[in-house]
Amino acid sequence: MVKRVAVVVGGSVAGLACAHAVADAGWELIVLEKAAAPAAGSGTGAGLGLDAQSMETLSRWIPGWGIDAATLPLAVDLNRATDSETKAVRTLARDDDLNFRAAHWGDLHRRLHEELPPAVTVLWGHQFLSFEAPDDTRGVVATARVLRTGETVEVTGDLLIAADGSTSSVRRSFLPDLKLRYSGYCAWRGVFDFSGKESCDTMTSIRRAYPELSNCLYFDLAYKTHAVLYELARSRLNWLWYINGPEPELTGSSVTMEATDAMVARVRDEAECVWCPELARLIRETAAPFVNVIYDADPLPRLSWAGGRVVLVGDAAHPTTPHGLRSTNMSVVDACTLGQCLAKWNSEPTPAHALAEYEAVRLPVVAQQVLHARRLGRLKQGLPVDSEAEDGFDVTTAKAEVLELRQRTMPFFDGAPAAVGGGFPLVGSTR
Secondary structure, three states, rough: OOOOOEEEOOOOOEEEEEEEHHHHOOOOOEEEEEOOOOOOOOOEEEEEEEEEEEEEEEEOOOOOOOOOOOOOEEEEEEEEEEOOOOOOEEEEEEEEEOOOOEEEEHHHHHHHHHOOOOOEEEEOEEEEEEHHHHHHHHOOOEEEEOOOOOOOOOOOOEEEEOOOOOOOOHHHHHHHOOEEEEEEEEEEEEEEEOOOEEEEHHHHHHHHHHHHHEEEEEEEEOOEEEEEEEEOOOOOOEEEEEEEEEOOOOOOOOOEEEEEEEHHHHHHHHHHHOOOOHHHHHHHHHOOOOOEEEEEEOOOOOOEEEOOOEEHHHHHOOOHHHHHHHHHHHHHHHHHHHHHHHHHOOOOOHHHHHHHHHHHHHHHHHHHHHHHHHHHHHHOOOOOOOOOOOOOOOOOOHHHHHHHOOHHHHHOOOOOOOOOOOOOOOOOOOO
């Protein structure tokens, strides 16, 4: 039997996860990635939280994942209110059974790449340009530019998997009128490396102010703003600070901005006004913080096109805000479900039935999760959560426990369904 070939657009976590899952289904894969080479060490990016379903799935693709030194437990979800004047802190909501783990994006990406099976070829330095799906016999033809030489090449396959992020050009070819929705705020992000500095004043004070750091996902809420803090493996702290404001002007397709020295100086000064001294000091001493402009999109009407020869996964399929820790987790489940569906329908002449089932399984789940993440972000930012609400949540006047702040309120928190008949947990093949 001749192996089928899938062309994956994008070699980020979503793309490499799809490479693993679809290879498990017996396919060969060619991944087009514009980066010149895999990132060295932990690479770029920042921290992420992985739920139990993603951890179980990733452990099949990455030997030792979850029991090695790459992740740390996040057992506690703790939301606290900060009084910006007195710096006093009080608990708003607590969940001692979060059951997530913290990882660095670069560590996960590196391990996914290192463990790719022989059926996967990654073409580094290849910028995707366009595609055609002319008829059932030719499948799909992707065109890419080789950045090192400038030449244009064609890559042919039976299926095109679009893992090209929230600004997906593949999605735009089918849904040209779909626009990303600016959330009303941006996130400052940073990773503080305290290797060899565990006993420094900054770390001593931050552990005093955040005594459960090695096991806890902290959300600090002040008036119309909130921050996130948790520990990563190998002596790093990951923080985010969401700040309301007008939509910045972006160039290119990236939603990440490099911060100027003046921008960094302003945010460091502002941190001292808003947050406790320990968090403000951590922000001040973090090298090279950067800005993510926070977008999402209304749920898509479908996830596959071109007679079942083009499919969207990851942020291309469901641009989301980060407040439910969904982006990477949804991408991993997308990949695993797609692989299951392709394996189930492998005897069919085209992947059309497989993609129809993938869409039927994933579309209702991701639609609910994207909208819930949107609501959770607006709640924590003190913005009206819907068109009927005149005012947003005011953390300064909240008296009782605010249970809706917890991650547990996310739809399908305990696991999304797999392919029809598959149930949960997801069942993956072994190599």
